[in-house]
Amino acid sequence: MLRLSKEYSPEELARIIDICMKALRSKDAYTFAHSERVGKFAEQIATAMDLDDEDLSVCRVLGRLHDIGKLFVPSSILKKPASLSEQEWEVMRKHSEDNVRILSCMSFVEKHMEVVESLHERFDGTGYPNHLEGCQIPVLARILAVADSYDAMTSDRPYRKAQSLEYVYGELLDGRGKQFCPEVVDKALNLLERQMKKPYVVVTAQIKKLVENAVPTPLPSLAFVKRAA
Numbered sequence: 001m002l003r004l005s006k007e008y009s010p011e012e013l014a015r016i017i018d019i020c021m022k023a024l025r026s027k028d029a030y031t032f033a034h035s036e037r038v039g040k041f042a043e044q045i046a047t048a049m050d051l052d053d054e055d056l057s058v059c060r061v062l063g064r065l066h067d068i069g070k071l072f073v074p075s076s077i078l079k080k081p082a083s084l085s086e087q088e089w090e091v092m093r094k095h096s097e098d099n100v101r102i103l104s105c106m107s108f109v110e111k112h113m114e115v116v117e118s119l120h121e122r123f124d125g126t127g128y129p130n131h132l133e134g135c136q137i138p139v140l141a142r143i144l145a146v147a148d149s150y151d152a153m154t155s156d157r158p159y160r161k162a163q164s165l166e167y168v169y170g171e172l173l174d175g176r177g178k179q180f181c182p183e184v185v186d187k188a189l190n191l192l193e194r195q196m197k198k199p200y201v202v203v204t205a206q207i208k209k210l211v212e213n214a215v216p217t218p219l220p221s222l223a224f225v226k227r228a229a
Contacts, residue, residue: 013108017061020068020102028078031067034151039063041191042147046140048187058112059140065109066119066144069098081158096120096129115140119148124178134181142181146172146188149180165196 025032042063046056070078073095077088084092096119103109103116118132118141125133153163153171163171169192176185 017064020065023071024068027071031070034155035064035067037151038066038147041150042144044191045143045147045184045187048191055140059143062112062115063144063147065103066148067095068102069095072098083159114138119144122179123181142184146180146184150188165192
């Protein structure tokens with residue numbers, strides 16, 4: 001397999017990434033645009049977490065390239081205008097293996113391969129391929145997982161419309177400590193609050209149940225309520 005083993009200048013690196021992204025855009029315009037947005041949001045989260053400049057750059061690059069393995073997913077599955085069957089999901093999940101196969105050829109990604117291999121892990125250990133949990137998952141992979149899910153939920157798909165920011169806020173909060181790293185979720189929610197112009201508290205089913213058990217007065221049936229000033 002071809003290995004890009006030399007050290008590249010920033011200009012050469014940018015050209016290589018652009019070639020990869022052009023190939024992805026030719027395969028599927030949605031995946032291309034999604035990957036660009038994931039890179040930008042991951043970098044914003046990493047900035048909010050006060051990570052160093054190298055980590056910010058890696059977040060941006062790996063965010064852009066995190067779905068490059070989908071070049072090998074059949075278009076009939078990648079562009080299917082409906083939910084995938086379990087057999088189709090099995091094919092789709094293999095793109096993570098192709099991510100590793102493609103990106104391991106690039107020397108500038110080599111020392112970050114642990115991040116690439118961990119993009120589909122979950123904070124509670126129920127992800128794949130290695131069932132890592134908590135801080136076993138590299139912090140950059142934890143950031144990319146939140147950025148990836150955020151953009152997937154806020155994007156139009158053939159089988160559903162984009163979700164509202166309030167809905168996405170609730171889903172990220174509900175996944176805090178389960179699918180997602182709590183620290184990363186907190187930083188992402190702060191960024192979302194700025195987009196929503198005013199702060200919100202999302203009342204998830206779990207939180208609502210706890211509060212209702214603690215007080216006799218039931219909560220109003222709102223998806224979210226304004227935080228007290």
